[in-house]
Amino acid sequence: MKLRRRLVVAAGWTLAGSFGASFAFGGATWETPWRTLVIETLVNSMFSGSCVTFCVVALPWVVPRARRQFAFPWDWVVILVALVAFGIAGSLIGMTIGLLIGVVPAAQFFKAWYPRSLQMSVYLTVIFGISGAALEEVRARLEKTTLALRTKERDEAEAQRLAAEARLASLEARVDPHFLFNTLNSIAALVRENPAAAERVIEQLASLMRSSLDRGASLVTLDQELVLVRSYLEIERVRFGDRLRFHIDAAADVQRALVPRMSLQTLAENAVKYAVAPSRDGATVTVSAVTNNGALRLAVEDNGQGFDASQLPEGHGLHLLQSRLAMVFGGRAVLTTNSHPGRTCITLTLPFTETAPAAAVGNDVPRDATCL
Numbered sequence: 001m002k003l004r005r006r007l008v009v010a011a012g013w014t015l016a017g018s019f020g021a022s023f024a025f026g027g028a029t030w031e032t033p034w035r036t037l038v039i040e041t042l043v044n045s046m047f048s049g050s051c052v053t054f055c056v057v058a059l060p061w062v063v064p065r066a067r068r069q070f071a072f073p074w075d076w077v078v079i080l081v082a083l084v085a086f087g088i089a090g091s092l093i094g095m096t097i098g099l100l101i102g103v104v105p106a107a108q109f110f111k112a113w114y115p116r117s118l119q120m121s122v123y124l125t126v127i128f129g130i131s132g133a134a135l136e137e138v139r140a141r142l143e144k145t146t147l148a149l150r151t152k153e154r155d156e157a158e159a160q161r162l163a164a165e166a167r168l169a170s171l172e173a174r175v176d177p178h179f180l181f182n183t184l185n186s187i188a189a190l191v192r193e194n195p196a197a198a199e200r201v202i203e204q205l206a207s208l209m210r211s212s213l214d215r216g217a218s219l220v221t222l223d224q225e226l227v228l229v230r231s232y233l234e235i236e237r238v239r240f241g242d243r244l245r246f247h248i249d250a251a252a253d254v255q256r257a258l259v260p261r262m263s264l265q266t267l268a269e270n271a272v273k274y275a276v277a278p279s280r281d282g283a284t285v286t287v288s289a290v291t292n293n294g295a296l297r298l299a300v301e302d303n304g305q306g307f308d309a310s311q312l313p314e315g316h317g318l319h320l321l322q323s324r325l326a327m328v329f330g331g332r333a334v335l336t337t338n339s340h341p342g343r344t345c346i347t348l349t350l351p352f353t354e355t356a357p358a359a360a361v362g363n364d365v366p367r368d369a370t371c372l
Helices: 004-024 034-069 072-099 107-191 193-213 222-243 263-276 317-332
Strands: 219-221 244-250 257-262 283-292 295-302 334-340 343-351
Touching: 034 072, 072 107, 107 222, 193 219, 193 222, 193 343, 219 222, 222 244, 222 257, 222 263, 222 283, 222 343, 244 263, 257 263, 257 343, 263 283, 263 295, 263 317, 263 343, 317 334, 317 343
Parallel strands: 244 283
Antiparallel strands: 219 257, 283 295, 295 343, 334 343
16 A cells, blocks of 8 residues: 555656656757647656656665665765666666557667666656655654654653552552541540450451551442441540541432542541540531532531631641542542531532442431531
């Protein structure tokens, strides 16, 4: 297919060059009758076509080897010598064809070939060959540059992907210590006051960590995340007793949705820290999940004293969660905080994406408080 395209292009070059040769070597002028010009051009094409065919077939073989074995300008000297040889051989072949079809009389073979046919053939071959070689070089450089650019873009995209994965893994690795350290603090507070309760919390923590430390994926199903949240709140309730009251409200049709691992747990941990712990009466924490116009909206609400989100230290769990959302979802996920004394609601809005059905979380909890 590539050779056919080259031959078609070569035919056009041959006709154009033969027409020009009629003026350069045939003595034609603009006053020459057009029929004479057409016949002269066709006859010239018969001779020059043989030369051009040599160029089309042999130049792709000659040029790369001359480039590899000779430095500039000697590579072009070799190419020029090859083109002259192609012109001589092609003119002889064209003259032989003219002899066979009766255009050239046998007695005038040499006279008709030399010098007029030879000059025209070499002229066309060199012009066509040099032009073709230069165009081929430009095309090859363009393809090489395009390939290099595409390779660079691909490598940059791959590097960005790997860097993003590394940053995400780093962020996720910083989430687990928040949860673990807070739970260990709860256990430390129970060891002297209630050793049996501390032992139960340690057992719950061991079971919980086996699932929470699974690094298989950045996204988990909502029902898996709710199991983590419930376990965390149960552990904290051993520490705070009746001061911690919680409800989990999530419909069955949203529990297969994908959410960032430990996202709801981070919000629940924040509620325990700022609503339950500072208050003598504790607080009620409500976790809820609904769908709205193709989006999944998760919320954790409490009736504590509230906090100033702008004063949170760098590396806080909410900051880490915000960074993780940006890494995973870009601008498609939104974390909003609305906090004042008596009511704090943190809402997480994500694209609603479902996975294969999983075991439902057995939550027989009331569907009462929600801030969605």
